[in-house]
Structures are given as C-alpha cells and as structure tokens.
Amino acid sequence: MISGTKTPRAYLDNAATTPMSDEAIRAMAPFWSEQFANPSSSHAQARAARRALDDARDDLAETLGCHPEEIVFTSGGTEADNLAIFGVARAHPGEVLVSSIEHSAVLEPAREVGARFIPVSRDGAIDLQALDALLGPSTSLVSVMTVNNEIGVIEPIDAVVEHVRDNAPDALVHTDAVQAVAWFDLADLASSCDLISVSAHKFGGPKGVGALIVRERARALISATHVGGGQERGLRAGTENVAGIVATACAARHCKELRVEAGKNTGALRDELVDGLMAAYPGAFECAPRERRVAGSAHLVFPGIQAEEMLIALDQCGVSCSAGSACASGALEPSHVLIALGYSPAIARSAVRFSLAASTTQGEIDLALSVVPKVLAGLSAPLEMGD
Amino acid sequence: MRVLVAMSGGVDSSVAAALCVEQGHEVVGATMKLWGGDSDSGCCSVSDVIDARRVADHLGIDHHVFNFTEDFDRSVIGHYARAHAQGRTPNPCVECNRHLKFGLFLERALRLGFDVVATGHHARVEIDGMTNQVSLRRGADAAKDQSYVLSVLTARELSKILLPIGSLTKDEVRARAAALGLRTAVKPDSQDVCFVSSRDREHNRRAFLQERIVLHPGDVVDHASGRNLGAIDAIELLTVGQRRGLKPSGDGTPRYVLRVDLRSAQVIVGSLEDLLVEDVVLTERTWVDDPVPLGTLSLVQTSAHGRPREARITREGISFLKPERVVAPGQVVACYRGDVVLGSGIAC
Numbered sequence: 001m002i003s004g005t006k007t008p009r010a011y012l013d014n015a016a017t018t019p020m021s022d023e024a025i026r027a028m029a030p031f032w033s034e035q036f037a038n039p040s041s042s043h044a045q046a047r048a049a050r051r052a053l054d055d056a057r058d059d060l061a062e063t064l065g066c067h068p069e070e071i072v073f074t075s076g077g078t079e080a081d082n083l084a085i086f087g088v089a090r091a092h093p094g095e096v097l098v099s100s101i102e103h104s105a106v107l108e109p110a111r112e113v114g115a116r117f118i119p120v121s122r123d124g125a126i127d128l129q130a131l132d133a134l135l136g137p138s139t140s141l142v143s144v145m146t147v148n149n150e151i152g153v154i155e156p157i158d159a160v161v162e163h164v165r166d167n168a169p170d171a172l173v174h175t176d177a178v179q180a181v182a183w184f185d186l187a188d189l190a191s192s193c194d195l196i197s198v199s200a201h202k203f204g205g206p207k208g209v210g211a212l213i214v215r216e217r218a219r220a221l222i223s224a225t226h227v228g229g230g231q232e233r234g235l236r237a238g239t240e241n242v243a244g245i246v247a248t249a250c251a252a253r254h255c256k257e258l259r260v261e262a263g264k265n266t267g268a269l270r271d272e273l274v275d276g277l278m279a280a281y282p283g284a285f286e287c288a289p290r291e292r293r294v295a296g297s298a299h300l301v302f303p304g305i306q307a308e309e310m311l312i313a314l315d316q317c318g319v320s321c322s323a324g325s326a327c328a329s330g331a332l333e334p335s336h337v338l339i340a341l342g343y344s345p346a347i348a349r350s351a352v353r354f355s356l357a358a359s360t361t362q363g364e365i366d367l368a369l370s371v372v373p374k375v376l377a378g379l380s381a382p383l384e385m386g387d
Numbered sequence: 388m389r390v391l392v393a394m395s396g397g398v399d400s401s402v403a404a405a406l407c408v409e410q411g412h413e414v415v416g417a418t419m420k421l422w423g424g425d426s427d428s429g430c431c432s433v434s435d436v437i438d439a440r441r442v443a444d445h446l447g448i449d450h451h452v453f454n455f456t457e458d459f460d461r462s463v464i465g466h467y468a469r470a471h472a473q474g475r476t477p478n479p480c481v482e483c484n485r486h487l488k489f490g491l492f493l494e495r496a497l498r499l500g501f502d503v504v505a506t507g508h509h510a511r512v513e514i515d516g517m518t519n520q521v522s523l524r525r526g527a528d529a530a531k532d533q534s535y536v537l538s539v540l541t542a543r544e545l546s547k548i549l550l551p552i553g554s555l556t557k558d559e560v561r562a563r564a565a566a567l568g569l570r571t572a573v574k575p576d577s578q579d580v581c582f583v584s585s586r587d588r589e590h591n592r593r594a595f596l597q598e599r600i601v602l603h604p605g606d607v608v609d610h611a612s613g614r615n616l617g618a619i620d621a622i623e624l625l626t627v628g629q630r631r632g633l634k635p636s637g638d639g640t641p642r643y644v645l646r647v648d649l650r651s652a653q654v655i656v657g658s659l660e661d662l663l664v665e666d667v668v669l670t671e672r673t674w675v676d677d678p679v680p681l682g683t684l685s686l687v688q689t690s691a692h693g694r695p696r697e698a699r700i701t702r703e704g705i706s707f708l709k710p711e712r713v714v715a716p717g718q719v720v721a722c723y724r725g726d727v728v729l730g731s732g733i734a735c
Binding site: 306308309312313316326327328329330331332333345378379383 | 418420432433436440451452453454456457494495497498499500
C-alpha cells in the first residue's frame with residue numbers, strides 16, 4: 001500500500017519528465033558500446049562517432065525547423081537557459097527582461113544579471129503593455145517562456161517578438177521552449193525568436209541532453225559560459241554526449257510524427273480528468289482557460305487542501321504527480337507562478353499539477369479518477385483525534 | 388500499526404525508525420523542514436534531510452519531506468522573539484513539540500491514515516493494559532531524558548505517540564545504530580535551540596533577536612539600595628536568575644537578575660538570597676491525565692536539564708517545600724510523581 005510498487009500506478013508527472021521512447025533507447029545503445037569513440041579524435045572510430053553526431057544534428061534541425069549549425073547541445077534545459085542569459089549578458093550587455101513566471105533555470109540567472117521582471121495577468125498571459133513600458137534602447141534581452149511548466153499556459157510569443165522588434169530593435173528574444181516541444185511545431189518560434197531552449201527528457205529523450213538554438217542574428221551577441229575544447233562552435237566546450245544527442249534527435253522525430261494525433265487523444269484524456277476532478281471537489285478551479293494551455297496540462301487548485309499532503313496521499317494510492325517546485329532539501333515550496341498570478345500563498349500551496357503525455361493511457365486516467373476524489377474527501381474531512 | 392516516524396537525520400530518530408520496523412509496523416519516515424535561515428545546527432539542513440532519507444533507504448521505508456517553515460516561523464520563531472520582547476525566557480523546543488511535532492505533524496499523519504507517530508525523544512509513553520490510562524515517563528537515560536520538553540502534551544496526543552528509544556540509553560542507541568550500519572551512528576547530538584547557531588551562541592542570539600525585535604538599553608538597579616549600578620545595552624537579552632555579565636557587588640558577592648522591568652527599562656539585581664522564592668504562579672497549565680488534587684507532593688523541574696525539586700501543587704501553581712531560585716517567566720515548569728509526568732505550566 002505504501003511503496004506502491006505492487007499496485008498499478010498512474011504516471012501523471014510528464015511535465016517533470018517523460019518516459020523514453022523505445023526508438024530513442026534503441027538509437028542510443030550502440031554509442032555506449034562499440035561506437036564509444038570521442039567524435040573530436042581523428043581516427044576511423046572517431047569519424048563514425050562524428051558522423052552519428054552530425055547526422056543527429058541535421059535530423060534535429062529538420063525536426064525543430066532551424067539550421068544544424070544553430071543547434072548548441074548542452075547538458076539540458078537549465079544549461080541552455082543559463083547560456084542564453086549569461087552568454088548574452090556577457091557579449092551584448094544591457095537590460096534583461098524576463099517574465100515573472102519563468103522556470104528557475106531562467107529566473108535565477110536573470111536575478112544574477114539584475115534583470116527586471118515582466119508581470120503576467122491573472123490567467124498567466126504576459127502583460128504586453130507592461131512589456132512595452134519596460135522595453136527601451138538599453139534592453140539587450142527579453143526572455144519569455146513558450147509554455148509554462150506549472151500551469152501549462154501558452155504565451156503569445158509572436159506578439160512578444162513583435163513588441164520587442166518595435167520598441168527595442170537591438171534586443172534579442174529568448175524563449176524557454178522546454179515544455180513546448182511535445183505539443184507543437186517549433187518552426188514558427190524558430191523563425192521569429194533569436195534563442196530557444198529545449199530539453200530532451202521532456203519529449204521522450206534522455207535526461208542530461210538539451211540544446212540552445214542560437215539563430216544567426218544572435219551568434220555574434222552571445223559568448224560561451226563553458227570554455228575548454230571549443231566544441232559546439234565554441235559555444236559549449238566539453239566532449240559531446242553522443243549517445244544522448246543521437247537519442248534526442250530520434251525522440252524529437254518520433255514525437256513530431258505522433259504529435260497531432262497524440263495531442264488530440266491527450267487533450268481528450270486531460271479533459272476527462274479535469275472535468276471529473278472539478279465535479280468531485282466543488283471549489284476546485286483552473287488558473288487559465290484550457291484552450292490557452294497545452295493538451296497535457298491538468299493543473300488544478302483545490303482550496304482547503306495542502307498540496308504537499310495530497311501528493312503523499314496520492315503517491316500511496318499509486319498516482320504520481322507534482323506541485324510547485326521542490327527546494328534543495330526536497331521540501332515543497334509554494335508555487336512562485338501562482339504568486340505571480342496574484343494568488344495568495346495559501347492558494348499557491350493548494351495547487352496540484354497532473355501532466356499527461358502521448359504515452360498516457362485511458363487506464364491511468366481511470367485510476368486517477370477513482371483515487372483522487374477519495375483522497376480529496378479524506379484530506380478535507382474534519383480530523384477526529386479521539387483517545 | 389501504520390507508523391509515521393519523524394526523522395530529523397539524527398541518530399535517535401534513525402534508531403526509532405529502525406525499532407518501529409523491527410517491531411513489524413508498517414513504517415514511513417518524514418523529515419520536517421522547519422527552518423530556512425542560516426544555522427550550523429543539527430536541524431533542517433539539506434545534509435540532515437539526506438541523512439534521514441538514506442537511513443530510510445537503508446531500512447527499506449519510504450521517506451517524505453514536510454515543509455513546515457512558515458508554521459515554524461509563526462509558532463516557534465515568532466513566539467521566541469515575542470517572549471524576549473516581553474522580557475520572558477521562552478522554551479522554543481517545547482513550542483516546537485506542541486505546535487509542530489505533536490501538532491501539525493501528528494495531524495498530517497492522522498489525515499494520511501497513519502495510526503501513530505513515532506519520534507526519537509528520550510522519554511517513555513506507557514498505556515495501562517487494564518485502564519487504557521496513558522502516562523509519560525522519564526527516559527531510561529537520566530542524562531538525556533527529554534520528558535521535560537514533552538510535559539505540555541496530554542493523553543490526547545500521547546495516545547498517538549510512540550517513543551521507541553525511551554527505554555534505551557544514548558550509548559545503547561548509538562550501539563544499535565552502529566550494529567545496523569546506519570550512517571548517523573556517530574553523528575553528534577543536536578543542540579537545544581536549533582535556529583540559533585551554537586558557535587558563539589550569545590553573539591548569534593543577539594543578532595537573531597535584533598533582526599526581529601527592538602532591543603532597548605536599560606539601567607541596572609540594586610534591589611536593596613535602589614542604587615543605579617550602571618547601564619546595560621539590551622535588557623531583552625537578560626534572563627531572570629542570570630549572573631553572567633553582571634559585576635559582583637563591592638564585597639565580592641555575585642549579583643543576579645531578579646526582575647526585568649521593561650516599562651521603566653530597569654534590570655533589578657540582587658544577591659542569591661534575594662532570588663529565592665517558595666511560590667511559583669503558572670499559566671497554561673496542562674495535565675497528562677486528570678488534574679491532580681491540590682496539595683499533592685510533586686517533583687518539579689524548571690529547565691530542560693534542571694534538578695527536580697520537591698513542591699506541592701497549589702491553586703495558582705506550585706509551592707516549593709523550601710525556598711528555591713525563582714523560575715524565569717516564560718519557562719516551562721514540569722511536575723512529576725516519581726518519574727511520571729503529571730503536568731506542566733508556564734511560569735509567570
């Protein structure tokens with residue numbers, strides 16, 4: 001009952017990480033064994049690794065809608081975001097603006113470079129008027145995420161880019177698209193933004209691989225934060241993670257092939273889950289309208305419930321999900337996103353994030369719908385201590 | 388039973404968890420994150436959480452982290468600062484037990500379907516098989532006994548608490564931990580006030596309070612003569628009964644703080660004899676079970692490791708059989724019969 005390894009489980013934490021696709025696992029396997037060579041060496045074995053790396057880069061560029069030489073592989077989304085903020089702060093100094101609901105991988109570097117924060121509306125959309133007021137000739141970088149990792153809201157990046165080009169023509173636009181790749185084509189983003197962060201394990205790839213797409217326009221305005229052997233065209237030194245990069249390209253392609261169909265199915269499962277839970281707990285609400293969120297986002301506030309408690313109870317009943325973000329000790333912090341939306345700390349501690357992926361099954365939703373209402377009822381019942 | 392063990396990452400709670408597992412209970416561990424500030428204490432740091440988690444892994448039990456920092460800030464830190472601002476001497480460990488460990492933690496455990504919580508306190512909870520009467524007794528290790536900081540609990544909470552190591556000495560606890568191969572076996576004991584660093588405690592206590600309350604300068608006034616003996620820079624930092632920091636009188640007899648009068652900003656000092664009282668008035672009185680009759684002879688302990696003294700239970704509080712040093716206002720007074728806790732109160 002407690003560890004839950006024997007009971008069936010519903011994995012509804014896909015915004016944290018997704019299971020790897022079988023294709024990706026198979027694709028990476030040879031690079032742990034016979035094709036282990038360092039792609040930077042100059043012998044035949046190295047050339048095989050180099051070839052695989054270059055093929056993967058071409059493949060991923062085609063999938064994402066950018067040029068191969070624009071892809072800078074990193075150790076993940078966090079490093080890509082750090083490279084974008086710190087790298088631009090070094091080579092293109094000026095004022096940095098970031099949205100107040102960014103992931104901490106953007107927020108923390110932004111704080112270090114003295115960034116200013118762009119407010120969002122109550123439903124999570126970037127406040128374009130406030131953005132206009134903040135933009136100016138000294139603005140060097142604007143970073144607004146494509147999809148928020150907690151509430152799943154899709155930001156109007158095209159409008160952001162337009163406003164930046166109009167009001168601060170010298171500024172670069174970065175978008176953290178880590179939560180977007182699973183749900184939509186990045187080609188449009190790639191054609192308008194200057195810098196785009198992605199992370200492989202959010203779309204069926206391995207942990208430990210990400211990329212910053214650096215468009216040609218931005219190339220001269222960013223410098224490396226990792227220096228050493230000059231890999232990734234000098235923007236990210238360190239021996240390339242060949243196996244991980246090969247698997248990433250494979251996972252991205254697989255994800256793109258399934259995207260339209262999976263999006264529809266996942267959206268239907270999400271709607272079933274959210275509607276069921278809202279019916280089960282009067283007072284439950286969503287922070288943003290569903291049509292402005294990705295199909296896998298089932299983020300709900302249950303006023304009167306402590307999310308920290310709910311996660312443990314759900315875990316014991318076989319449902320894996322998340323809430324807010326955890327600090328170094330593993331303790332849950334009240335969601336900074338909900339605070340930025342204008343909610344009270346009490347509400348920010350009552351929000352639970354169920355997140356679906358193309359791999360989510362009807363069985364998992366059925367399990368969640370049978371378990372979650374019971375847990376909610378149990379946790380909201382008055383406590384009888386008695387002797 | 389389903390048992391939720393409060394695991395601080397120290398050796399006592401590690402062994403408490405191990406004993407619960409040995410006894411065949413269904414056990415889960417949880418570490419409370421209580422304090423977000425700087426402290427070198429043995430409490431709430433990331434490495435303590437890792438110790439607790441790794442001990443749980445070793446024992447094959449699940450482990451969770453509860454974020455109670457805001458509650459701790461309100462119920463323990465706030466209380467600590469307020470008490471000092473009022474010239475009182477708080478017991479933060481007692482408040483933490485009352486509001487956190489056996490308040491929020493216990494309530495959460497019950498809501499999550501656990502039957503009881505277990506902690507690594509050196510004290511014993513016993514339930515009479517015939518009468519179901521619950522009692523709290525001193526731990527087997529007299530030097531480590533923590534029944535004093537649990538004395539504010541009543542049968543209502545005690546009936547939901549297991550104290551598995553209460554019948555062991557500290558050496559036995561460490562030996563058990565070592566025999567089980569627990570990584571916490573040789574970890575140093577935690578300190579009393581976890582949120583004020585023990586390195587240069589006086590300096591840190593002042594710095595800690597300065598951030599939270601206004602510290603006022605005052606005059607040191609002799610109780611007998613009414614003479615002003617000089618100035619002191621922060622009267623809120625003094626404790627009734629304190630001798631440290633006060634100059635002895637002309638004939639060399641030590642001086643003690645008798646009273647802190649915030650309104651007139653005076654610290655009244657006097658000799659040891661001036662400090663002696665018989666009656667102590669108590670508020671917030673609790674009884675583990677039914678209130679004991681007035682006049683009951685009891686052993687009274689007025690600090691965490693203080694020597695018990697004989698006193699009778701009175702309507703207002705307690706009355707020592709022979710004069711004893713005054714109890715600083717705000718201190719918990721625990722009353723025992725033998726080694727069984729009868730109840731408690733807060734000195735006025």
